Amino acid sequence: MNTTEAPAKASPIPLEVAQARLFALADPMPREHVDMAGAIGRYLAEPLTARRTQPAAHLSAMDGYAVYDSDLAGPWRIIGESAAGHPYSGSLSAGEAVRISTGALLPDNAAAVIVQEDMARDGNALRLTGTAPSPQDRHVRRAGADFVDGREILPAGTRIGPAQIALAVSAGHKHLPVFRCPHVAIIDSGDELSADPETCERHQIPASNGAMLEAMVADLAVPVTRIGPVADTLEALLNAFEQAAHADVIVTSGGASVGDHDLIRPALAEWGATIDFWRIAIKPGKPLLVATRQRSQRRQVIVGLPGNPVSALVTGYHFLLPLLRALLGAARPLPLAVTTLLANELPPTGPRREFLRGIWNGERVETAKTQDSGALAALAASNVLIDRPANSALLAAGGAVRVYPLGNGGIA
Known part of the structure; x- marks a missing residue:
């Protein structure tokens, strides 16, 4: 059961447990139908079925000649031409052939397509000089070979990219069913933050986390509101939360730890939010916080990220992005890891992943x-996160490790 204040001494919870709890808090977004341009980068809200058959008829896969004779021996007499978009209107009889282009409809009674390199033409006379196709329909695209009217062509949760757009249009669709994009509010908090990096004083640091988080979610095309930097006072934080009251997901950066000026948790409690969990057994990123606030129709989800930029990116990668993908309807919202080999030795790890x-x-x-969790130059040079389980032994160079590609503009 959720409480308004997570116990300060509660043990940090494992990554996968925290992710599952986060997903359970996310109410489904409403469905809508959008045109193809609006669907790019989003996820299908329901399975997509074909509204036509592709190909709708037998087509030629090569430039050559469509022939009647089942023995493919010839010779043949050329009686016409079939081009893409301009089919031959008649049918073939014994000893007859039609010049045919790639993508053109096969005439009625055509048995095969023989490529032009294997034929010799003299006027309208045609003979075989090469090898007949084997099997006989080798150069024929059969009707329905790609998809058939009424059949599912894409499952729910598929991300819509260029190939999916082409398939949907070819299958007879002008609009696609998707979930409405969640509105995200990003709140930067901290007295030390400067909104303008060009006028940053010595006792300040530029407020880079908000810009980083906005860039992280840009690929999902969700609307974003930036708020802050916000001072480390309850009044300022409550005002920021009110500015974010319209958002489906609120993301805070900083103030979620246990210091005297870390006021995110008490501010959320006063605002009427319920903290579901706090502190994750990962490094960096331990002081992650997740809360919800009930509204008239749907809950807001609040994700409190650490203030250190590397910690914010790591937790944003493992929590914020998966949450948004889940709200958008992704079948697999979690990031995918790949296995590779180490170029250098890795020391043992402690009790946190x-x-x-x-x-x-x-x-x-x-x-x-x-x-270091504040080292932005090293972060910008990196393109993966290396996954090291808790309490791992020393791993020598050449050992296998799992890595999560960041796609953050680092060295490719």
């Missing part, structure tokens, strides 16, 4: 020069 910044060349991965 670690995500090290790494540079992967497609064959081997090496760790970034520093793993």
Whole structure:
């Protein structure tokens, strides 16, 4: 059962447990139908079925000649032509052939297509000089070979990209069913933050986390409201939450730990939010917080990320992005890991699962020069997170590790 204040001494929970609890808090978004341009990058809200058959009739897969004779021996007499979009209107009889182009309809009674390189033409006389196709329909695209009217062509939860757009249009669709995009509000908090990086004082740091998080969710095309930087006071935080009251997902950066100025938890409690869990057994990113606030129609989900930029990126990668994908209807909202080989030795790990910044060349991965949770230069140079389970032994160079591609503009 949720409480308004998670116990301060509660043990951090494992990553997968926290992700499952986060997904359970997300109310489904309403469905809508959008045109193809509006569907790009989103996920199907329901299975998509074909409204036509593709190909609708037998087509030629090559430039050549459509012939009647089942023995494919010839000779033949050319009686016409079938081009893409301009089919031959008659049918073939014994000893007859039609010049045919790739993608053109086969005439009635055509038995095969013989490629032009295997034929010799003299006027309208045609003879075989090469090898007849084997099997006989080798160069024929049969009706329905791609998909058939009424059959499912894409399952629910499929992400819609260029190939899916082409398939949907070819299957007779002008609009696609998707879930409405969740509105995201990103709140930067901290007295030390400067809104303008060009006028940052010595006692300040530029407010980079909000820009980073907005860039992280840009690929999902969700509407974003940026709020802050917000001062470390209850009044300022409550005002920021009110500004974000319209959002489906609120993301905070900083103030979720246990310091004297970490006021996100008490501010959420006063605002009427319920904290579901706090602190995750990962490094970096332990002080992650997840809460909800009930509204008239649907709950808001609040994800409180750590203030250190690397911690914010790691937890945003494993929690914010999967949450948004789940709300958008993704069949597999969690990031996918790949296995690769180490270029350098990795030391043993402690009681928390670690995500090290790494540079992967497609064959081997090496760790970034520093793993400090505030080191942005090392983060920007990295393109993967190296997954190290808790209490792992030393791992020698050449050992196998799992990595999560970041897609963050680091070295490819």
